[in-house]
Amino acid sequence: MPSAPLSRRPLLLAAAGLPVLPRPAAAQPAADLFRVVTSQEINGLDPARSGYVFTRMQVLETLVGADDGGLAVPQLARAWTLSEDRLTWRFALREGARFHDGTPVTAVAVAAALERARGQSGLLGTLPAERIAADDGAVLVRTSRPFAPLLAFLAHYSAGILAPAAFEGQAVREMIGSGPYKVSRLLPPQRLEAARWERWDGPAPAIGRVSYLAAGRGETRAAMAEGGQAELVAQLAPETVERLRRNPRVAVDVRAIPRTRLIKLNCASPLFRDVRARHALSLALDRQGMAAALLRSPASTATQLFPPAMAEWHVPALPPLRRDLPEARRLLAELGWQPGPEGILHREGRPFAFTLRTFSDRPELPGLATAMQAQLREAGIDMAVAVVNSGEIPAGHRDGTLEAALMARNFSLVPDPLGTMLQDYGPEGGDWGAMGWSSPALNGVLERLGAVADPAERAALRGRASAILHEELPVIPVSWFDLATAVSRRVAGLAVDPLELSFRIAGARWAG
Amino acid sequence: MGGLIRVLGGRAVQAVLVALLVGTACFLMVRLLPGDMAYRIAASRYGYDLVDGAAAEAVRQELGLDRPWPVQLGAWFGGLLRLDLGVSLASGEEVAEALGIQLGHTLLLSVTALLFSLLIGPPLGALAGLRSGGWWDGALLVLSAALRALPAFVVGIGLMLWLAVEWEWLPVAGVGGWREVILPALTLALGLAAASSRVARDAVAGVVASPFFGFARMKGLDDATAFRRHGVRNAAIPVVAYLGLQLVILIEGVVVVESLFAWPGIGHALVHAVLGRDIPMVQGTALVMGLLFVALNALTDLACWLLDPRRRAA
Numbered sequence: 001m002p003s004a005p006l007s008r009r010p011l012l013l014a015a016a017g018l019p020v021l022p023r024p025a026a027a028q029p030a031a032d033l034f035r036v037v038t039s040q041e042i043n044g045l046d047p048a049r050s051g052y053v054f055t056r057m058q059v060l061e062t063l064v065g066a067d068d069g070g071l072a073v074p075q076l077a078r079a080w081t082l083s084e085d086r087l088t089w090r091f092a093l094r095e096g097a098r099f100h101d102g103t104p105v106t107a108v109a110v111a112a113a114l115e116r117a118r119g120q121s122g123l124l125g126t127l128p129a130e131r132i133a134a135d136d137g138a139v140l141v142r143t144s145r146p147f148a149p150l151l152a153f154l155a156h157y158s159a160g161i162l163a164p165a166a167f168e169g170q171a172v173r174e175m176i177g178s179g180p181y182k183v184s185r186l187l188p189p190q191r192l193e194a195a196r197w198e199r200w201d202g203p204a205p206a207i208g209r210v211s212y213l214a215a216g217r218g219e220t221r222a223a224m225a226e227g228g229q230a231e232l233v234a235q236l237a238p239e240t241v242e243r244l245r246r247n248p249r250v251a252v253d254v255r256a257i258p259r260t261r262l263i264k265l266n267c268a269s270p271l272f273r274d275v276r277a278r279h280a281l282s283l284a285l286d287r288q289g290m291a292a293a294l295l296r297s298p299a300s301t302a303t304q305l306f307p308p309a310m311a312e313w314h315v316p317a318l319p320p321l322r323r324d325l326p327e328a329r330r331l332l333a334e335l336g337w338q339p340g341p342e343g344i345l346h347r348e349g350r351p352f353a354f355t356l357r358t359f360s361d362r363p364e365l366p367g368l369a370t371a372m373q374a375q376l377r378e379a380g381i382d383m384a385v386a387v388v389n390s391g392e393i394p395a396g397h398r399d400g401t402l403e404a405a406l407m408a409r410n411f412s413l414v415p416d417p418l419g420t421m422l423q424d425y426g427p428e429g430g431d432w433g434a435m436g437w438s439s440p441a442l443n444g445v446l447e448r449l450g451a452v453a454d455p456a457e458r459a460a461l462r463g464r465a466s467a468i469l470h471e472e473l474p475v476i477p478v479s480w481f482d483l484a485t486a487v488s489r490r491v492a493g494l495a496v497d498p499l500e501l502s503f504r505i506a507g508a509r510w511a512g
Numbered sequence: 513m514g515g516l517i518r519v520l521g522g523r524a525v526q527a528v529l530v531a532l533l534v535g536t537a538c539f540l541m542v543r544l545l546p547g548d549m550a551y552r553i554a555a556s557r558y559g560y561d562l563v564d565g566a567a568a569e570a571v572r573q574e575l576g577l578d579r580p581w582p583v584q585l586g587a588w589f590g591g592l593l594r595l596d597l598g599v600s601l602a603s604g605e606e607v608a609e610a611l612g613i614q615l616g617h618t619l620l621l622s623v624t625a626l627l628f629s630l631l632i633g634p635p636l637g638a639l640a641g642l643r644s645g646g647w648w649d650g651a652l653l654v655l656s657a658a659l660r661a662l663p664a665f666v667v668g669i670g671l672m673l674w675l676a677v678e679w680e681w682l683p684v685a686g687v688g689g690w691r692e693v694i695l696p697a698l699t700l701a702l703g704l705a706a707a708s709s710r711v712a713r714d715a716v717a718g719v720v721a722s723p724f725f726g727f728a729r730m731k732g733l734d735d736a737t738a739f740r741r742h743g744v745r746n747a748a749i750p751v752v753a754y755l756g757l758q759l760v761i762l763i764e765g766v767v768v769v770e771s772l773f774a775w776p777g778i779g780h781a782l783v784h785a786v787l788g789r790d791i792p793m794v795q796g797t798a799l800v801m802g803l804l805f806v807a808l809n810a811l812t813d814l815a816c817w818l819l820d821p822r823r824r825a826a
Contacts, residue, residue: 044603215774227677390560391551431564
């Protein structure tokens with residue numbers, strides 16, 4: 001037998017010995033670098049597209065920000081006033097503010113950036129603004145009608161203020177913001193690095209450098225938190241939260257955010273036209289079971305449309321949504337539905353059957369849809385599930401072919417949910433809201449809310465709106481949202497923003 | 513030399529066919545995907561819950577999505593002739609510019625993976641081939657079968673947890689420095705090595721059992737010299753030829769591994785483009801992957817031609 005020219009022994013010994021070597025400093029964090037990992041990629045520089053990356057990393061600023069409760073706080077604007085007729089807003093800018101190319105932030109530049117943002121499709125396009133202009137060093141916004149949620153619209157990332165030099169025609173060529181951090185390296189769609197902006201006019205951030213990485217897989221993000229390779233990991237997948245809680249290096253912050261998973265129903269269809277049918281559907285759902293088994297968060301069981309995190313809209317006194325199969329069956333029998341072959345309900349020879357559209361952009365939705373399919377089957381309802389792309393829901397809403405949809409709705413697209421409410425539950429319904437349903441009472445309430453300023457009256461109106469939606473169920477709430485974030489214990493003074501407007505790194509510092 | 517020209521000329525024709533086929537097929541497949549394109553594109557631009565009928569309509573108008581499809585496809589081929597791949601529907605970037613960056617990342621990853629796999633696979637396979645039937649031969653069979661059977665996704669997570677989380681030698685994922693490339697490349701390399709070690713093992717076992725190798729031993733050369741002079745080159749030809757086939761595994765693996773390790777390469781871009789119905793981007797990435805495939809096969813041909821004197825004589 002020929003002998004092997006290479007000896008395998010040293011090779012095998014080397015392989016076995018690998019884990020005995022000391023841990024090198026290679027994977028240890030570079031000093032003074034705060035690393036953020038989320039799932040959202042950087043799709044270009046336009047604030048309308050990827051503004052959330054730049055505003056959260058505090059590179060890009062908006063005119064106003066919002067506190068945890070959604071109330072407007074100064075950002076680029078240091079103060080603002082509203083005229084007597086409630087139509088003209090006047091924003092005074094921070095005097096010392098400078099863009100990252102060194103030029104001062106002027107009212108002319110801000111007005112131009114906002115005017116351009118308004119021309120893009122998306123949220124700002126819906127603003128009832130007549131004129132945005134610079135006036136004597138301030139920014140004037142004149143609306144065509146009293147529009148209370150204006151401040152909230154201006155806090156949205158698509159209203160981020162870029163320097164004049166950032167544009168080439170209408171296109172954004174460079175990210176020149178005015179925040180405490182300035183982009184030092186950009187590798188779209190994955191990575192962003194930024195460093196303290198030396199001419200920032202506010203208190204200098206304690207943390208000098210920040211980086212952003214988009215990692216699409218939940219497993220990857222969890223591993224980065226676990227290995228201490230990120231200071232903040234956002235959007236943790238439910239199945240990874242428990243494991244991370246046991247890790248001494250990170251603190252897992254789970255908080256309810258103003259977002260709800262719900263079923264949108266075509267209330268114009270004969271199946272759901274009667275409010276009792278909608279209640280029966282709601283009574284057939286096992287929300288608690290789904291929240292515990294599929295979402296691993298029993299507290300996310302929805303008992304009404306608005307989660308407790310939306311304190312102004314959540315009404316504790318409303319009777320909680322619950323599961324009650326006998327009551328569901330009773331309501332359906334009242335409507336003339338009788339058990340037919342294989343236990344499916346029939347009326348006038350037709351089965352209670354429909355298709356629920358859902359999509360996988362939010363990975364938990366198809367699983368929830370299948371669970372609901374089984375739960376409704378127990379009540380004699382035959383629901384098919386179609387996993388489609390998200391656009392099929394607004395498209396089906398427009399052409400009337402949509403029967404039902406399971407989706408997640410963010411009520412803080414603008415920090416004041418009223419903006420979303422007007423879009424979703426106005427007289428015409430909304431692509432991501434009611435379909436074939438309208439309530440004159442609710443319309444009156446929402447219209448009044450847009451116009452009055454008295455806090456007590458506003459609170460009463462909001463409660464009334466919530467109660468109407470709870471009684472009428474144009475959409476059926478399924479569960480609320482938890483936002484799970486892992487924050488490294490190396491960091492102190494960082495409070496997670498429930499509205500996801502900012503990672504708030506500039507206000508944080510290194511522990512110890 | 514004529515042989516070489518014939519081989520490379522054939523590959524050039526192949527490249528043109530690939531461009532035609534890939535461009536058309538991608539276009540048609542994306543068009544045939546269910547759902548309204550305008551909504552999907554708007555969703556990838558603005559986020560799905562900011563998209564309503566009005567935004568979708570604006571996108572449809574802007575991109576001319578209601579033009580007849582032969583017109584749209586013709587426009588793309590027209591652009592291709594001018595080496596213009598168009599503009600991404602989602603990000604508004606030039607496709608060629610984006611691809612240039614992504615291709616660099618993917619090539620870096622693929623070449624590193626190939627290097628790792630050549631360092632791992634053929635040597636281990638050769639060891640087994642030199643003593644076919646020995647314990648190492650059996651162990652390698654089991655190991656390579658197991659590694660080849662495991663999806664890259666599982667191997668990747670395993671390596672991530674072991675080398676990055678448990679031992680903290682390497683970054684879990686990301687991009688930007690040289691250390692980030694090691695884990696994804698290793699993930700790909702293990703799959704490749706699993707296959708190439710088998711090919712190397714069979715080739716070496718064949719050489720060792722051959723009369724010419726027996727003769728070399730008989731004339732007095734020791735094992736190492738006989739193998740170096742008469743074994744390596746002979747055994748290398750099937751291994752190198754097989755590399756061409758392995759590129760399929762590599763390109764398939766790149767799509768999964770890039771997503772797992774947040775590596776901004778072409779595979780990752782392809783997945784996103786398909787989800788976002790970004791046709792120019794799908795066409796561009798698929799085209800580059802197809803042409804890459806042809807180019808690498810041409811390189812394989814060239815390597816075999818250089819290694820094998822019989823071909824050069826032909």
